[in-house]
Amino acid sequence: MTRTSLIRPALAALAALALAGTAAAQGAAGYPDKPVTLVVPTAAAGGTDTIARMFADVLGKALKQSFVVDNRPGANGILGVDYVAKSPGDGYRLLFTYAATMAVNPSLYKKLPYDPVKDFAPVAQIGRGGNLLLVRKDLPVNSIKEFVAYVKAHPDKLSYCSWGAGSGGHLAMESLKKQAGLVMTHVPYKGSGPCVQDLMGGQVDAGFADISSTVEIVRSGRVRALAYSGPGRVPMLPDVPTMTESGYPFKNYSWYGVFAPAKTPPAIVQRLNAEINRALKDPAVIKRMHELNFTDLPLTTPEQFGATLRQDLQDWGALVRSVGVSLD
Incomplete structure (x- = not known):
């Protein structure tokens, strides 16, 4: 084989890579040139x-094109998640979801129609937090320590609600029950609203x-x-300690995030990530998120968000297995 015959294929490969890079950059520069659908699975x-x-x-407003919410x-x-997983990877159908759909469902369900890692490209994480442990107002307890003592003094006499079997509220209470050795009855609801009303x-x-x-x-x-399951106290209720402070560690936090189908061009993913992170530094957006009681707003690259997802899959999976929850 001559030297020329070796050089020509290499030059051709370099030219192909350059053309591909140019096309990707142009695609990102012209994106979006039509409305984008933001699928919400709630x-x-x-x-x-x-x-x-x-x-x-x-x-x-940032990309000068309509982003239309589609509730599924x-x-x-x-x-809703599966709908986006099977969508074209062109940046025009995205997923806005919460942690449980991506990090908890794979351990809860024996068969899941999507793979959160293989079928998606992480775009950006939006917020991080937890849930409040609430008790009825006339229950004679004012802390987790008192709650644990009261439940132990009344084994299998108390009930707790959640917004469904396998939900974050269900798993958080099961974690507390396991750590403290409690026996309580689970009452699942179809949403958090009816649970709180009761x-x-x-x-x-x-x-x-x-x-x-x-x-x-x-x-x-x-x-x-009595406590908050997030990583730190929340400014809206500064006197409410975290579960970890109270002696019952809980590190499985909730978050919102944007994902694209797996084959979405990286340039489009990076552009969306940049705009979302820019928004998370905007005082008006921060103020609104605080009004919605979401104060932990980390800025993430797609790679960092992907690493968070992979770690959460391990952490939530370990919790699901430890409490023995499984859904068909």
Whole structure:
């Protein structure tokens, strides 16, 4: 084989790479040139939907194109997530979801129609937090320590609610039960709203719930907050300690995030990431997120968000296995 015959294929390969890089850059520069669909795997008006619509508006203004929210609820988020997993990787159909659909469902379900790592390209994480451990207002406890003692003194007499079997609220309480050796009855609901309503009414004794929809009822005294499962205390309720501070560590945090189908060009993913992170530094966006009781707003690269997802898959998987929860 001559030297020329060796050089020509190498030059051809370099030319192909250069053309591909140019095409990718041009694709990102012209993106988006039509409306983008932001799929939300929950019903309208909930916490995920509220924040998704805010970022749809922010991205639309930044990229000068419409970002349209498409709510596709059902099956613990599986329907909406799978819809995006099987979508074209062109940047025009994205997923705005919460941690459980990507990090918890793979361990909960024996068969899942999507793979959160193989079928998606992480774009950006949006916020990080946890849930409040709430008890009915007339339960005679004011801390987790007192709660644990009370439950142990009344084994299998108390109930707790969650927004569904395998939900974050269910798993958080199961983690506490396992650490403290508690026996309680789980009452699953179809959403956090009915769970909290029955907690206020005294039909159930305790439960975990998101802070954004419960902070005002805690302040009004209609329920009592004993602890927060997030990484640090929240400014809205500064006197409520974290579970870890209270002696019952919990590191499985919740987050929101944007994902694209796996074959989406990296240049498009990077552009979306840059705009989302720019928004997370905008005082108006920060103020609105704080109003929604979301104060932990880390800035992440796609690679960092992917690493968070992989770690969470391990951590949530270990928790699911330890409490023995499984869904068909």
